[in-house]
Amino acid sequence: MKIYLNGKMVEKENxxxxxxxxxxxxGDGAFEGIRAYSGVxxxxxxxIDRLYETCHSLMINVGITKTQxxxxxxxxxxxxxxxxxxxxxxxxxxxxxxxxxxxxxxxGPNIIIIADSITLYPQExxxxxxxxxxxxxxxxxxxxxxxxxxxxxxxxxxxxxxxxNNAGVPEAIMLDGSGYVAECTGDNIFMVKNGVLKxxxxxxxxxxxxxxxxxxxxxxxxxxVQETLITxxxxxxxxxxxxxxxxxxxxxxxxxxxxxxxxxxxxxxxxNLLKLFHEVTRKDGVGF
Ligand code: PXG
Numbered sequence: 001m002k003i004y005l006n007g008k009m010v011e012k013e014n015x016x017x018x019x020x021x022x023x024x025x026x027g028d029g030a031f032e033g034i035r036a037y038s039g040v041x042x043x044x045x046x047x048i049d050r051l052y053e054t055c056h057s058l059m060i061n062v063g064i065t066k067t068q069x070x071x072x073x074x075x076x077x078x079x080x081x082x083x084x085x086x087x088x089x090x091x092x093x094x095x096x097x098x099x100x101x102x103x104x105x106x107x108g109p110n111i112i113i114i115a116d117s118i119t120l121y122p123q124e125x126x127x128x129x130x131x132x133x134x135x136x137x138x139x140x141x142x143x144x145x146x147x148x149x150x151x152x153x154x155x156x157x158x159x160x161x162x163x164x165n166n167a168g169v170p171e172a173i174m175l176d177g178s179g180y181v182a183e184c185t186g187d188n189i190f191m192v193k194n195g196v197l198k199x200x201x202x203x204x205x206x207x208x209x210x211x212x213x214x215x216x217x218x219x220x221x222x223x224x225v226q227e228t229l230i231t232x233x234x235x236x237x238x239x240x241x242x243x244x245x246x247x248x249x250x251x252x253x254x255x256x257x258x259x260x261x262x263x264x265x266x267x268x269x270x271x272n273l274l275k276l277f278h279e280v281t282r283k284d285g286v287g288f
Contacts, residue, residue: 001080001114001116002076002079002080003015003076003112003113003114004072004075004076004079004111004112004113004114005017005110005111005112006110006111007064007072007111009075009076009079015112017092017095017110017112018095020095020096020097020098021092021093021094021095021096021110022092022093022094022095022096022100022102022105023090023092023093023094023110023152024092025096025098025100026093026100026153027151027152027153027154027155028058028092028093028100028102028151028152028153029058029060029090029091029092029093029109029151029152030051030054030055030058030060030090030091030149030150030151030152031051031088031089031090031091031150031151031152032047032048032050032051032087032088032089032150033086033087033088033246033247034047034073034086034087034088034089034246035084035085035086035087035118035246035247035281036077036082036083036084036085036086036087036115036285036288037084037281037282037285038083038084038282039083039287039288040281040282040283040284040285040286040287040288041073041074041077041087041285041286041287041288042246042280042281042284042285043208043212043284043285044070044073044074044285044286045066045070045286046208046211047089047208048066048069048070048073049066050150050206050208051069051089051091051150052066052069053148054148054149054150054151055091055109057146057149058093058149058151059102060091060093060102060109061108061109062091062109062111063108063109063111064111069089069111070286072111072113073087073089073113073286074286074288076113076114076115077115077288078288079115080115080116082115082116082117084117084118085115085116085117085118086115086116086117086118086246086247087113087114087115088112088113088114088116089111089112089113090110090111090112090113090114090152091109091110091111091112092109092110092112092152093105093109094107094108094109094110095107095110118247119247120247120248121170121248121251125170125251126251126252126266126274127266128254128265128266129251129252129253129254129255129261129264129265129266130169130170130171130243130251130252130253130254130255131169131253131254131255131256132164132169132170132171132172132173132184132253132255132256133163133164133167133169133172133173133256133257134172134173134174134175134232134256134257135160135163135164135167135172135173135174136163137156137159137160137163137174138174138175138176138177138182139156139174139175139176139177139182139183139203139204140156141176141177142202142203147182147183147203147204147205148205148206150205156174157174157185157186158185160172160174160184160185161185161186164185171184171185171186171187171243172184172185173189173232173235173256175203175232176200176202176203176204177203179231180200180202180203180229180230180231181200181230181231181232181234181235182200182202182203182204183200183203183204183205183207184243184245186245186247186248187207187243187244187245187248187251188200188204188205188207188209188210188243188244188245189204189230189235189241189242189243189244189253190210190213190241190242190243190244191230191234191235191238191239191240191241192223192238192239192240192241192267192269192270193234193237193238193239194239195223195224196223196224196225196226197214197217197223197224197225197226197269198225198226198227198228198230198234199214199225199226199227199228199230200227200228200229200230201227201228201229202229207244207245207246208246209244209245209246209249209250209277210244212277212280212284213244213250213273213277216273216276216277216280217269217273220276221269221272221273221276223269232256232257235256235261236256236257236259236261238261238262239261239262239267239269240252240261240262240266240267240268240269240270241253241254241256241261242266242270242273249274249277249278249281250270250273250274250277252266252267252270252271254266
């Protein structure tokens, strides 16, 4: 396996960075999870824009242009002979000292691109739907670490993932600090009620799959789409609930906190959107 590390393709065994990297010492950095489908990197420019926005807020100067970053992602896929795969793009603050002051990281960021095959949820989950629960850990307050930042500090989500593991379910719903539904640990959440598709307005990452699914719902299914405040009560009484994310794509949810969603089977809007989503993944991106 070849890894992109700071402008060079290196073998996995040689892809090493310092123990003084602030990505390791403090979770100080940014990342993206991206997918390629049949030689198209789905929404690559949108992922790169989001990465640079995270870095801008964190005041990390990436040091290469977005165009160079797009080319680096494509080169990494090519170097590994992958037409389909999962790409992990990481930008760390770089090497510093044992204090947290980012001004000491004078060498600049470390840029890492890993391209691998993807591990997916079992097919059964797509056919039967997920059973999930709400967990106690709330999503980060926007004035602490804004959930819009896809930073290397993912402990908020990892705490929730541990709670999901303890409950024996594959995903967890996290609420925001006001008690409204925010998102899951690595996925956005949607519900359908009375022909309207709803998704949380606040407290969540602006997922790229989420944006793509909202556009498909409006343009292809002519559904009204609302970004709004959603309570657990509304989710329990929804006609359909599903999750979206780069890894999961679009996956039905059929039970939440012990309550069946509708008749406990994946609904028609979810299944239609999943089909439409599969069509765009092979078209809407950077071809290579
Ligand atoms: N919310 C959060 C908190 C995420 O981390 C999403 C929503 C979905 O966003 P996209 O842009 O992918 O539609 C994410 C993305 C993993 C994993 O291994 C999860 C993500 C990224 C990379 C890996 O579970 N989450």
